[in-house]
Amino acid sequence: MSQEVLLEHLNDGVLTLTLNRPDRLNALNPPLLRELREGMERATHNHEARVVVITGAGRAFCAGGDISGKPEKKAGVDEVEATVKPVRKRAPDSVATRIEWLRGNMEAVRLLHQMDKPTVAMIRGATVSVGMALAAACDFRVVSQTASFTTGFAKVGFSGDYGASYFLTRLLGTAKARELMLLSDMLDAQEALRIGLVTQLVADAELEARTYDLARRLADGPPLTYRFMKKNLNASLEGSLEQVLDMEATHMVLSAMTNDQREAVKAFIEKRKPQFTGS
Incomplete structure (x- = not known):
């Protein structure tokens, strides 16, 4: 690939994972889905990393799954092919292989949630579907005033994945989670703060400084x-x-x-x- 789709940077015990498809608002395509899972595995076992920060490059956190440009009849096939290494024989396309492929990549959010170190989502701009699940799986969410949130699944005919139903229900309660999932309304940063989705709401110019103040405080802990x-x-x-x-x-x-x-x-x-x- 000509571009690293997931950037990793470790500084003073703080490991930053950056979704790096800014031209697509960090929408998750098959290579990024694979890298995200592998990046979470590395972060989990990196003993030098005391805190993990996840963020997005450019003006968005994550615009969800990248569904653009996929032929309707081959949506599942393309994803399977893109995630299988050349040395391995590709399994025949079927409902079972599609489920297996998706469930394997969804391990990223389990690892993020169960990681035995504090995790922080640093959020600006669009946060959609899988982006909301990733944010909700973290221990803390530091959010810019430019941020917006929507589950978005229903608008494109999907039922939801990456633990969105699990994390939003536990973070916000069953009534609000059902409202967000079924209606897919857009929340601005102030409304997200009001309902309890946000840990800290800060000016966009202060987002990185405030996030890393929190991360360093956690990195200094036991x-x-x-x-x-x-x-x-x-x-x-x-x-x-x-x-x-x-x-x-x-x-x-x-x-x-x-x-x-x-x-x-x-x-x-x-x-x-x-x-x-x-x-």
């Missing part, structure tokens, strides 16, 4: 504690109270045994900023 904390929070979405209490008790004792916890107490007593090592 990595092991964050890992346990995210496991607790994710378990609370599905587990019973008894299961969550059991998990919290286990993680509380384990976190109390870390060097970082001892450093936190020492720094508190000495009235200084703690230096966490992730041990």
Whole structure:
């Protein structure tokens, strides 16, 4: 490819993943879908990355799936061909292979949500369908006043993917999620803030500075504690109270045994900023 569709940059513990198709408002085509999944796998296992920021190049976060230019009768075939490496024989096109291909790429959003480090979506401009799912899967969403949001699936005859129904229901509640999915209305940044989709709403000129202020604050925190904390929070979405209490008790004792916890107490007593090592 002549252009890297996913950019990765690591600085001071903050790994930034940038969707890089600005001419298409970072709409996800098959190469970007594949790179996004692989990029999330790398981010998950990158121990130097304490925080992951996901954003889009140019004037949009992500305009959803790129459905332009696909012949109607070959939509599934083209996507399968574009994601299979040349050394492998392509499986015959069928409903099963289309489902398998899509589900495999959707692992990107599971990895993003379950990652044992804080995640931040830095959002300006259009955020549509898969873009909304990616944003909702993150722990934080720092949003420019230029941002707009719509699920968009219904407008093009799709039922929705990449966990949009899961994440929006848990983030906003079932009534609002159903409204957004079924009606596909456009939300401006202020309305997104009002309904709880946005963590911070900032001026466009301040978006990067404010996002990285938050990311650096998180990167300075205790990595092991964050890992346990995210496991607790994710378990609370599905587990019973008894299961969550059991998990919290286990993680509380384990976190109390870390060097970082001892450093936190020492720094508190000495009235200084703690230096966490992730041990």
